[in-house]
Amino acid sequence: MRRIFLIGYMGSGKTTLGKAFAKAAGLEFIDLDWYIEERLHKTISKIFAEQGESGFREVERKLLHEAGDFEDVLIACGGGTPCFFDNMDYMNQAGDTVFLDVSPEVLFRRLKIAKTKRPLLAGKSDQELMAFIIGGLEKRLPFYSRARYCLSGERLESRSQIDESVRLLSALLSGDKQIENEIH
Template sequence: MVRIFLTGYMGAGKTTLGKAFARKLNIPFIDLDWYIEERFHKTVGELFTERGEAGFREIERNMLHEVAEFENVVISTGGGAPCFFDNMEFMNRTGKTVFLNVHPDVLFRRLRIAKQQRPILQGRQDDELMDFIIQALEKRAPFYRQAQYIFDADELEDRRQIETSVQRLQELLKI
């Protein structure tokens, strides 16, 4: 039985790599944010607006526990998931955890064109975005670093790079 949790900051490529990795392993893929959106018939942005971040984190924890019931699955979490409640410890207990480590410059490049669908980044100008990413990474690093595996995910820009990353991830996890 394999249950894999991909963690890391927004824009680290959890969704992109998780989807490709599950396909390679021929097992289902669950993106925790998508799962939440389907269950609640609301976008993550709408849930943030309606319930505030604290309300979203409650839902996120509950849904994390729900998806961790599945066996043989690749689960991509949202960037904040490991940093609330005992979520990181829970994931370490119930599956294999991977931290997708990505350089802040690369995160900035990816996120400046993809911040609209991420409530925490919406409305931030590019010059403050870089500082925001660096500060958030500092705060979150102690949680991310508890993952059992650390994977360098700087290269996910095209199909070939994603394939190479999938191969490397498979070797790292020895599955």
């Protein structure tokens, strides 16, 4: 029985690496935001609009615990998931937590492309977007740093980079000490 929780800032590659790793490892893949939308039959934006952030975070916590009870699963968490309630403690107790660490510059490049799909980023200038990323990382790093493992999410742009990241994550989770030189 295996549970893996991928955490990190939006745009860090949790879904990209999560899908590839889950497939290679024979695990079920769950994107927590998608899971919430499926269970509530509403978009995350609509839940935020109706219930506010505090209402959304309550729903997120409940469904994190629900999905976290599944066996042989990899859960790609929302960027804020580890930062509320006892979520980080819960994930560390329930399975392996992996923080995908990505520089603000790489996040900026990725998120600039995806701005229209992310309501929190829509309408931000380049300067505002970079300031938003840096501020968000500063607030969230104390939570992210509590993950059991840390892996660079910088190289997830091509199939070969994704495959290499899957290999590195597999070695990291299996306790391969030699891999530590390669992960950052």
